[in-house]
Amino acid sequence: MAVSSTPRRKHMQKNHPPLSASHPAAAPHLPGGPLPWLGRLRSEAIASYQAGGLPSRKLEDWRNTPLDHLNSLNLTPVELATPTVIDAVPVWQRDLVDGHSAVFVNGRYYPSLSRLPDLPDGAAIGSLADLLETRPDVVEDHIGRLATIQGHAMAALNTAYLGDGLVVFLPPGTVLDHPLHLINIAAPTQDAVAIQPRHLLILETGSAMTLVESNGGLGGTAYLSNAVTEVSLAAGARLQHVKAQLESPNATHLATTAVSVGEGAHFDAFTLNSGAALARQETYVNITGRHGAARVNGAYLAAAGRQQDNLTRIVHDTTDSVSRQNFRGVIDARGKGVFQGKVLVKRHAQRTDGHQLNRVLLLAPGARIDAKPELEIYADDVKCSHGATAGELDDGALFYLCARGIPRPIARRMLIEAFVGEALAEIANEPLRQSFTALVREWLDEHIGVPA
Amino acid sequence: MSLLEITGLRAAVDGKEILTGLDLTINPGEVHAIMGPNGSGKSTLSHILAGRDGYEVLAGSVRYDGADLFALGADERARAGIFLAFQYPVELPGVTGMNFLKTALNATRTSRGESEIDAMDFLKYIRARAAKLGVSDDMLRRFVNVGFSGGEKKRFEILQMAVLEPRLAILDETDSGLDIDALKVVAEGVNAMRAPDRGLLVITHYQRLLDYIVPDHVHVLANGRIAASGGKELALELEEKGYGRFLDAAA
Numbered sequence: 001m002a003v004s005s006t007p008r009r010k011h012m013q014k015n016h017p018p019l020s021a022s023h024p025a026a027a028p029h030l031p032g033g034p035l036p037w038l039g040r041l042r043s044e045a046i047a048s049y050q051a052g053g054l055p056s057r058k059l060e061d062w063r064n065t066p067l068d069h070l071n072s073l074n075l076t077p078v079e080l081a082t083p084t085v086i087d088a089v090p091v092w093q094r095d096l097v098d099g100h101s102a103v104f105v106n107g108r109y110y111p112s113l114s115r116l117p118d119l120p121d122g123a124a125i126g127s128l129a130d131l132l133e134t135r136p137d138v139v140e141d142h143i144g145r146l147a148t149i150q151g152h153a154m155a156a157l158n159t160a161y162l163g164d165g166l167v168v169f170l171p172p173g174t175v176l177d178h179p180l181h182l183i184n185i186a187a188p189t190q191d192a193v194a195i196q197p198r199h200l201l202i203l204e205t206g207s208a209m210t211l212v213e214s215n216g217g218l219g220g221t222a223y224l225s226n227a228v229t230e231v232s233l234a235a236g237a238r239l240q241h242v243k244a245q246l247e248s249p250n251a252t253h254l255a256t257t258a259v260s261v262g263e264g265a266h267f268d269a270f271t272l273n274s275g276a277a278l279a280r281q282e283t284y285v286n287i288t289g290r291h292g293a294a295r296v297n298g299a300y301l302a303a304a305g306r307q308q309d310n311l312t313r314i315v316h317d318t319t320d321s322v323s324r325q326n327f328r329g330v331i332d333a334r335g336k337g338v339f340q341g342k343v344l345v346k347r348h349a350q351r352t353d354g355h356q357l358n359r360v361l362l363l364a365p366g367a368r369i370d371a372k373p374e375l376e377i378y379a380d381d382v383k384c385s386h387g388a389t390a391g392e393l394d395d396g397a398l399f400y401l402c403a404r405g406i407p408r409p410i411a412r413r414m415l416i417e418a419f420v421g422e423a424l425a426e427i428a429n430e431p432l433r434q435s436f437t438a439l440v441r442e443w444l445d446e447h448i449g450v451p452a
Numbered sequence: 453m454s455l456l457e458i459t460g461l462r463a464a465v466d467g468k469e470i471l472t473g474l475d476l477t478i479n480p481g482e483v484h485a486i487m488g489p490n491g492s493g494k495s496t497l498s499h500i501l502a503g504r505d506g507y508e509v510l511a512g513s514v515r516y517d518g519a520d521l522f523a524l525g526a527d528e529r530a531r532a533g534i535f536l537a538f539q540y541p542v543e544l545p546g547v548t549g550m551n552f553l554k555t556a557l558n559a560t561r562t563s564r565g566e567s568e569i570d571a572m573d574f575l576k577y578i579r580a581r582a583a584k585l586g587v588s589d590d591m592l593r594r595f596v597n598v599g600f601s602g603g604e605k606k607r608f609e610i611l612q613m614a615v616l617e618p619r620l621a622i623l624d625e626t627d628s629g630l631d632i633d634a635l636k637v638v639a640e641g642v643n644a645m646r647a648p649d650r651g652l653l654v655i656t657h658y659q660r661l662l663d664y665i666v667p668d669h670v671h672v673l674a675n676g677r678i679a680a681s682g683g684k685e686l687a688l689e690l691e692e693k694g695y696g697r698f699l700d701a702a703a
């Protein structure tokens with residue numbers, strides 16, 4: 001029986017990857033429904049997604065990342081699920097940063113819990129769904145310009161369900177003094193829902209802001225969060241994007257961030273991945289303007305049975321640009337980490353300065369890391385390097401601490417925290433660094449234990 | 453009762469016997485010096501006493517304060533008052549000196565049933581000791597031993613000793629890498645620790661240190677055992693004549 005049922009299942013999967021059959025029913029519930037250009041974009045996207053289905057492990061970029069569980073989850077688009085009402089933001093998210101906030105619950109803007117800043121004329125911060133009502137032309141001009149659908153099934157799926165998310169538009173010279181906190185809360189009901197936020201940040205010449213993003217879930221129900229963020233930085237614009245991914249233990253969190261960095265612009269990202277059963281952060285940065293700079297850093301903590309993925313693609317498409325990547329991973333027994341980092345230097349991108357480092361601490365036998373650092377260089381005058389290390393805690397360091405009277409479990413914990421701390425040091429903003437350090441400590445308390 | 457009593461100690465690393473029957477007794481209030489050629493087993497002895505893994509004890513016993521030392525783990529030994537100043541102090545990237553000292557001090561305090569030290573008191577406690585050893589606030593804010601010069605590392609070891617106030621301190625070549633002024637500072641720090649209830653074991657290659665830290669007993673460690681013992685004049689003789697005669701005798 002098993003033999004005869006296998007081909008049929010395969011066949012069904014091919015025709016109906018999760019969330020494709022429900023798309024026609026969900027589409028009328030999506031914001032901006034009647035806009036013809038949007039209808040076209042969504043149909044193109046769902047067709048592209050249906051053609052290949054979920055990314056398979058036969059694809060090089062997905063070799064170590066199984067998504068099979070999404071087939072059996074019976075995912076419901078959040079548009080068709082029972083709406084959820086919440087009356088407060090979870091404390092850890094609320095206290096992460098002192099600033100303004102934009103709250104999204106199950107991918108839908110939640111004005112009653114949000115606190116948006118007063119903005120100068122011409123600037124806008126708000127919900128994509130609202131903007132699709134008031135200024136669809138602005139959305140049309142910018143959406144889908146940076147996140148590629150072709151060959152990116154998850155971005156295609158997100159685009160098919162595109163409807164709400166955070167929109168930031170800063171006109172030239174606008175500088176936000178306080179961080180903006182993007183709070184994504186998954187509040188699944190009894191259904192295993194699929195949440196597909198779509199965020200858009202347009203920073204015009206010389207504008208600057210700090211975006212803090214936190215992702216968390218309520219309850220233990222499984223869900224999929226599949227987010228796409230597009231960031232366009234014009235000349236001299238600066239964005240600091242600090243993200244904490246602390247989804248529920250049964251969640252799947254897939255995120256694609258696509259960035260274009262203009263002349264002298266700075267993109268400075270830090271991602272802490274420690275939640276979800278499976279999480280994957282894909283970061284695509286295209287440096288197109290001279291003296292553009294990208295810092296893409298992160299820490300990933302994989303508890304037993306969990307998987308944390310990072311994929312970065314930094315393209316140097318101009319002269320005199322700079323990129324820095326510093327990632328640190330901590331993998332517990334039966335945990336898994338994946339790092340696929342690539343720096344691509346085009347032929348004309350002379351004097352590129354690009355460095356990448358991924359260091360991983362394996363806490364126990366059976367902890368696993370698949371690391372693939374890559375440099376692809378076509379220019380001849382460049383300074384580039386990459387490095388990857390993986391190893392256990394240093395015996396000599398452990399003994400040194402013990403020889404000072406520190407019990408071994410505390411010594412171990414100190415060294416793990418110190419290891420991650422060297423990635424957290426990349427967060428320049430002091431209060432933010434402290435908040436993120438506290439998040440790492442909470443993870444250590446839960447998974448490594450607080451010795452008596 | 454002796455503070456430390458080593459009897460017939462034989463120990464191996466990776467199947468190679470390094471200590472071949474070592475006897476040594478240290479009484480409270482005494483300062484002992486061990487000298488000996490490179491590779492004779494001085495650091496091996498200090499590591500075994502401090503409880504480092506990887507050494508196989510083949511025979512013999514070590515009693516500390518009358519009890520079997522090998523029954524205790526490295527951290528328990530430290531809390532019981534054994535301190536090793538490392539020949540090669542270990543870098544701890546990401547761990548600041550302050551955090552390191554505070555965690556170490558509190559580990560000992562709480563194991564004695566005392567409360568953790570209050571943050572302000574701790575600062576005073578550290579600063580008083582650091583100033584005497586020329587350890588700056590900046591050094592304490594940095595990561596332990598990362599980017600420290602050789603001399604800074606050794607001074608930081610002695611600061612740890614001053615903070616933890618051990619009953620038996622083993623100084624493994626604390627003088628190597630020190631300039632003349634630093635040597636004096638460190639020696640003063642060590643001398644300040646001399647007390648009737650405290651024992652000191654000073655491992656060194658140079659007689660000069662013993663001009664500052666004057667030992668009660670000097671031992672020659674050669675081929676994994678104590679080949680000769682004497683007073684401080686033995687150090688002068690070694691300085692002059694080298695280790696030849698002890699190596700020949702043992703061969």
Ligand SMILES: Nc1ncnc2c1ncn2[C@@H]1O[C@H](COP(=O)(O)OP(=O)(O)OP(=O)(O)O)[C@@H](O)[C@H]1O
Pocket residue numbers: 465466468470488489490491492493494495496497539
């Ligand atoms: N892991 C090991 N495997 C094999 N031999 C080892 C190991 N560790 C130490 N040894 C050997 O043990 C011997 C004693 O080393 P030890 O470090 O105790 O010498 P030492 O007297 O402290 O020398 P020095 O004066 O140079 O510091 C040396 O021959 C050394 O090579």
Ligand SMILES: [Mg+2]
Pocket residue numbers: 494495496539624625
């Ligand atoms: Mg030695």
